[in-house]
Amino acid sequence: MISIEEYGDFETSWCPGCGNFSILKSLKEALSELDIQPYELLVSSGIGQAAKLPHYMHCNMFNGLHGRSLPVAQGMKMANPKMKVLCVSGDGCSYGEGGNHFMAAIRRNLDITLLVHNNQIYGLTKGQASPTTARGHVTKAQPGGSKSEGFNPVSTAVAMKAGFVARAFSGEPEHLVTMIKEAMGHKGFSLVDILQPCVSFNKLNTFAWYKERSYFLEDHDPMNWEAAMVRSDEFGERIPLGVLYRNDRPVFETGNRLADHEYAKNDLKAVLQSYT
Amino acid sequence: MTDMSINIVIGGAAGQGLATIGRLLSKGITRAGYHMLVTQKYMSRVRGGHNTFAIRVGTKPISGPCEPVNILAALNEETLKKHSGALAPGGLVVAGDDLDSAGLNALRIPFKALASKPLFYNIVVLGVLGGAICLDLAILESLLKETFAKKGEEVLQGNLEVLRKSFNWVADQKYDITCMAAPENRHGRMMLSGNEAVALGALAAGCNFVSFYPMSPATSVALSLIAKGASLGLQYEQVEDEIAAVNMALGASYAGARAMVTTSGGGFALMEEGVSLAGVSETPLVCVVVQRPGPATGMATRTEQSDLNLVVYAGHGEFPRAVFAPSDPEDCFYLTHRAFDLAETFQTPMFVLSDQYLADSYRDVEVFDLDSLPETARPLLDADDGYMRYALTEDGISPRLVPGFSKALVRADSHEHDEKGKITEDGQNRVVQNSKRLRKESGLFEEVIGPDYYGEEGADVVLLCWGTTLGSCLEAMELAETTKSLAVLHFKQVYPLREEQFLEHLEGADRVISVEGNATAQFAQLIARETGFLVQDRILRYDGRPMTAEYVLKGLEDII
Numbered sequence: 001m002i003s004i005e006e007y008g009d010f011e012t013s014w015c016p017g018c019g020n021f022s023i024l025k026s027l028k029e030a031l032s033e034l035d036i037q038p039y040e041l042l043v044s045s046g047i048g049q050a051a052k053l054p055h056y057m058h059c060n061m062f063n064g065l066h067g068r069s070l071p072v073a074q075g076m077k078m079a080n081p082k083m084k085v086l087c088v089s090g091d092g093c094s095y096g097e098g099g100n101h102f103m104a105a106i107r108r109n110l111d112i113t114l115l116v117h118n119n120q121i122y123g124l125t126k127g128q129a130s131p132t133t134a135r136g137h138v139t140k141a142q143p144g145g146s147k148s149e150g151f152n153p154v155s156t157a158v159a160m161k162a163g164f165v166a167r168a169f170s171g172e173p174e175h176l177v178t179m180i181k182e183a184m185g186h187k188g189f190s191l192v193d194i195l196q197p198c199v200s201f202n203k204l205n206t207f208a209w210y211k212e213r214s215y216f217l218e219d220h221d222p223m224n225w226e227a228a229m230v231r232s233d234e235f236g237e238r239i240p241l242g243v244l245y246r247n248d249r250p251v252f253e254t255g256n257r258l259a260d261h262e263y264a265k266n267d268l269k270a271v272l273q274s275y276t
Numbered sequence: 277m278t279d280m281s282i283n284i285v286i287g288g289a290a291g292q293g294l295a296t297i298g299r300l301l302s303k304g305i306t307r308a309g310y311h312m313l314v315t316q317k318y319m320s321r322v323r324g325g326h327n328t329f330a331i332r333v334g335t336k337p338i339s340g341p342c343e344p345v346n347i348l349a350a351l352n353e354e355t356l357k358k359h360s361g362a363l364a365p366g367g368l369v370v371a372g373d374d375l376d377s378a379g380l381n382a383l384r385i386p387f388k389a390l391a392s393k394p395l396f397y398n399i400v401v402l403g404v405l406g407g408a409i410c411l412d413l414a415i416l417e418s419l420l421k422e423t424f425a426k427k428g429e430e431v432l433q434g435n436l437e438v439l440r441k442s443f444n445w446v447a448d449q450k451y452d453i454t455c456m457a458a459p460e461n462r463h464g465r466m467m468l469s470g471n472e473a474v475a476l477g478a479l480a481a482g483c484n485f486v487s488f489y490p491m492s493p494a495t496s497v498a499l500s501l502i503a504k505g506a507s508l509g510l511q512y513e514q515v516e517d518e519i520a521a522v523n524m525a526l527g528a529s530y531a532g533a534r535a536m537v538t539t540s541g542g543g544f545a546l547m548e549e550g551v552s553l554a555g556v557s558e559t560p561l562v563c564v565v566v567q568r569p570g571p572a573t574g575m576a577t578r579t580e581q582s583d584l585n586l587v588v589y590a591g592h593g594e595f596p597r598a599v600f601a602p603s604d605p606e607d608c609f610y611l612t613h614r615a616f617d618l619a620e621t622f623q624t625p626m627f628v629l630s631d632q633y634l635a636d637s638y639r640d641v642e643v644f645d646l647d648s649l650p651e652t653a654r655p656l657l658d659a660d661d662g663y664m665r666y667a668l669t670e671d672g673i674s675p676r677l678v679p680g681f682s683k684a685l686v687r688a689d690s691h692e693h694d695e696k697g698k699i700t701e702d703g704q705n706r707v708v709q710n711s712k713r714l715r716k717e718s719g720l721f722e723e724v725i726g727p728d729y730y731g732e733e734g735a736d737v738v739l740l741c742w743g744t745t746l747g748s749c750l751e752a753m754e755l756a757e758t759t760k761s762l763a764v765l766h767f768k769q770v771y772p773l774r775e776e777q778f779l780e781h782l783e784g785a786d787r788v789i790s791v792e793g794n795a796t797a798q799f800a801q802l803i804a805r806e807t808g809f810l811v812q813d814r815i816l817r818y819d820g821r822p823m824t825a826e827y828v829l830k831g832l833e834d835i836i
Contacts, residue, residue: 039683044527047690054687055699060679062530062688063699064523065553071487071520075527075535078511079485083531083680104516255511258484259532259657259678263508265646268479271504272643275466275476276307 004032008058014049019170019196019207023117024053026173027088030180042083044073046093048124050117053088067097070105070114077110081254084184085112092122095131095151102153105189106162110252113183113190116153117170119198120205127201137204153193155232158245161225163188165232165245169214170196171207175241182243188251195239210239217242281334282409282456283342286401287359288351291323293398297349298329299638300402300423304415305333306467306640309459313338313747314469314638315822320492320576326354333409335457340747341633343826347408347453349401350375368453370404381452383408390445396438403442410455413443466641470634473605474564475500476644477612478536479508481652483562485533486512487524489543492576493632494566497538518543522550522561529559530688532655532678534616538564541583542572548590551625555595557688558666558674558713560619560626560655562612563587567631569820578820579632581743581793587627588771588802594710596717598724599627599771601743605639607768613649618723620653622716623676629770631793633822634744657681664695668708672715717772724769726777731763737836738785740811742767742799744822745791751825756832760786770799775807782809789813789835793823 007028014020031041038058045051047066054061060083064072073087094102094116105114121139122128128141131151138145157165164186168176176194183190195214197207217240220231228245284301288294298314305312312333319325330345332338344364350356350371360369360380371377373384383404390400399420406416420439424432468476474497478486483505488498502512511533515521518539525535539547544565554561565587569580587599598618600611608630615626655676663684667674674695679686687697692706731753737760739749746766753762765781767773782788782803790800790811795818800811815831817823 037683038685039680042531042679052699058685060686061697062527062557064526064557064690065549068519068523068550068553071515071523072527072530074513075485075487075524075529075533076531078513078524079528079531079533079535080678080680100516101520104520108513255509257532257680258509258511258528258534259655259681261482261484261509263479263482263484267507268646271479271508272466272476272646274504275468275472276464276643 001035002032002037004028006058007031007038010056012056013052015200017199018049019119020050020053020117022170022173023115023176023194023196024056026176027115027180028057029177030184033177034181034184036084040084041086042076042080043086043088044069044076045087046089046098048090048093050088050090051093067093068101069093070098070101073112074105074108074110077112078254079258082257086184087112087114089116090123091116091118091120091132092130095153099131103160106157106160108252109163109189109249110254111187113192115180116191116193117196118153118193119196119202120150121198121202123198123201134204152233152235153191154244155229157191158225158228158232161247161249162191162245163247163249164190164243165228166192166243167239167241168192168194169210169241170194171211172214172241175216179243186246188249213237214239214241217244222246280336281332281338281342282346283330283332283344284347284349284405284409285328285330285345285359286349286351287326287328287355289324290318290321290327292351294327294329294351297398297402297405298331300416300419301405302331302638303467304406304411304419305331306465307415307463308411309462310335310456310640311337312640313341315341315633316636317821318577326358328359333456335459339751341822341824343824347405349405351401366452368408368451370401370408383446383449383451390442391438396435399435399438400442403439404446407443407446408451408453413440416443464643466643467638468605468641469496469636469638470602470605470608470630471496471566471636472500473608473641474612474628474630475504477609478562478616479505480609480644480646480649481534481613481616483534483536483616484508484510485525485528485535486510486538487515487521487528488538489515489518489521491540491543493568493635494538494540494543494564496635497564497566518546519550522547523553525561526550526554526557526559529561531680534620536562536564538566540566540568541570541586544583544586544590552591552593552595553690554625555591555597555713556593556690558623558676559688560623562615562619562626562628564612564628564630566635567629569818575820577632579793579822580818580820581631581745582795582798582818584629584770584794584798584802587629595713596622596624596720597627597771598720598769599629601629601768601770602634603744603746603766603768604634605641608634609644611768613652617650617652618720620655622673622720624716629743631744659684665697666693666695666709666712668695668712671719672712673719721772721774724772724774724777726774727765727767729763729765729781732761734784735763736760736786737762738781738788739764739791739828740782740788740800740803741765741791742770745793748823748825748828749791752828752832755825756829758832758836760836767799770802773803773806779807779809787812787836789815791815791823791828793817
């Protein structure tokens with residue numbers, strides 16, 4: 001097993017007390033326990049404080065555009081199916097700007113894992129509503145309270161019969177490590193929606209707010225879609241943590257590593273002949 | 277009818293099979309050894325409407341489409357009404373005997389007598405047209421055999437019988453058109469559309485990844501890649517939108533694929549942020565943009581050259597690029613191949629800028645010589661632990677490593693970054709990295725393909741053109757009846773420009789006329805921006821139809 005130190009230790013631009021620290025630490029622990037070497041991992045991220053995560057560990061990374069980490073991650077997997085592919089970003093990036101990609105990735109079901117740091121607010125742009133911000137939540141950009149209903153990513157993913165859907169909380173790091181490991185072990189598209197406090201801009205959904213409401217799923221059969229739909233809709237007074245749903249849908253088929261690929265000239269000559 | 281070529285126009289509603297007739301006939305013409313050029317005009321609808329498939333055929337190379345029609349095959353009344361006015365003197369109409377062709381030099385086809393059911397009416401038209409231009413029946417027979425072999429012997433024999441009957445029926449008719457002159461013996465040539473040639477050029481360069489969202493008139497590039505690339509290891513995906521397409525291609529390219537995206541103007545507008553990402557992350561990418569009239573949805577199935585500005589200036593920020601504008605399928609093949617090589621060498625996006633006219637235009641093409649193609653550049657698969665993705669180099673090109681093949685880590689970033697790919701706001705680093713990227717421009721500059729000059733040196737009038745308007749300009753130059761000498765200056769690479777390759781041609785002429793398929797002479801403006809040379813006159817076409825020699829000649833009459 002590789003040591004957690006091999007993933008390095010870097011200075012970050014995160015606020016003290018931010019949930020991102022715990023997520024980064026848990027991710028490194030999960031990777032260490034899964035015995036994945038930094039060079040065997042491809043990490044795609046978008047824009048936002050969460051999306052800076054791959055800058056703070058040793059790994060291959062493509063830190064791209066806002067909302068576009070999933071298409072990049074899927075391209076990576078198609079080009080090199082031997083690699084472990086991880087996509088890391090926040091709620092705005094993954095569910096707002098990248099909402100269409102989120103749904104398409106669930107449908108496509110490539111073997112990649114999406115970790116969403118969900119703090120229910122835009123942190124990097126200093127506190128506007130995000131897709132997961134609750135209706136009525138007052139911000140500077142929404143002084144009358146957010147007029148839109150909060151997006152529930154896990155119930156959407158379950159409704160779409162995503163391969164693996166889990167919710168975790170940065171305040172429960174041991175459980176978070178388990179969720180990341182299970183998600184990365186699942187063959188197909190996996191979502192871990194990770195609740196985390198934004199200590200600077202979200203005064204409503206605080207560490208204590210999540211702590212009071214969250215509970216670990218027990219006696220829940222994640223293969224039972226109806227039960228998963230009921231549980232995934234629960235967000236308010238009580239918030240379930242754990243694997244909400246999983247299935248063994250067919251995975252998007254990939255070929256060989258494309259960097260190895262070299263066409264046979266005679267095959268291409270035959271293609272040209274087919275036009276004569 | 278000119279002695280140079282015959283222009284056959286097949287017209288009808290979408291769904292009547294005119295494209296099938298057209299493709300089989302033009303393939304037969306190619307196999308017979310003629311030169312030919314196809315122009316397809318169609319409407320943005322699946323059935324109905326009014327479409328045409330025009331084949332200009334001759335014993336000499338065909339440079340562009342033409343307007344007078346020598347043989348008009350009308351599959352419906354509307355075609356007769358719309359196109360009989362374009363008939364050249366002595367032009368022949370081929371139409372069913374149920375259509376009113378009174379007053380026209382017409383071959384009235386008794387469909388019911390020649391075919392037992394309407395299913396075969398396409399083949400009747402094919403046979404009649406083949407007979408009318410005296411094509412070798414055996415060539416058409418072999419084409420039907422290839423086409424219908426899969427459908428069983430009974431279907432094949434039924435089609436063959438109808439073909440022979442229709443072909444022979446023509447011989448007994450009195451009509452006023454002479455046979456095509458015998459072609460040169462030029463067998464084994466390909467029949468290729470521009471889009472097919474782009475796909476083949478990509479495959480020849482080792483392209484093994486395409487992500488796309490369907491958009492006319494670019495879709496058939498991806499479809500050709502998928503149809504022909506599967507046996508060559510191509511990975512492909514039809515994605516949720518163009519934004520996904522470009523980002524997915526970049527992810528694949530980063531991970532070692534040779535990636536391409538294909539789209540048209542509106543889709544490319546959505547891709548621009550991703551293009552900028554390719555620029556800063558220095559990820560190779562080939563973008564094929566097949567133009568159609570804009571703004572916005574414009575005219576989805578028509579042609580225009582109005583996205584030059586969009587592509588030349590695509591993406592926010594500053595980064596190097598090159599833009600190629602093919603004029604025919606051969607250009608499509610070789611320029612796409614070159615775009616892949618340069619994208620990999622310079623690790624920056626490359627563009628192939630085609631248009632609907634070329635996309636759907638079939639030509640007879642010599643089989644491409646794969647052995648003569650240069651090797652395309654490759655990324656590294658191995659490096660030591662000290663590897664830095666954005667290492668500073670004199671030529672601005674940092675070693676590109678594919679992640680996962682060695683223990684060295686590859687860190688690509690959209691944000692400004694240091695040599696290791698680490699995000700930083702440092703001002704000095706910003707200048708150093710931005711300058712490093714822009715240094716690649718001098719290498720790209722060395723690689724610029726200069727324009728081709730046709731005509732006598734020091735001509736009075738120079739027709740300045742780019743991309744697909746070349747053929748019409750060349751033909752107009754030949755046909756123009758003027759005491760002034762004419763020349764054509766054609767650019768197949770429109771960016772960057774090296775003025776020492778062409779400026780003297782412009783400055784030496786009494787008059788330079790820009791011939792473009794847009795309303796604002798975008799290329800003339802680009803020349804002015806890059807060289808300070810002001811083009812005096814313009815012949816611009818932006819009605820959605822391709823440039824023709826007739827159009828250029830009419831413009832010339834007004835100007836000189």
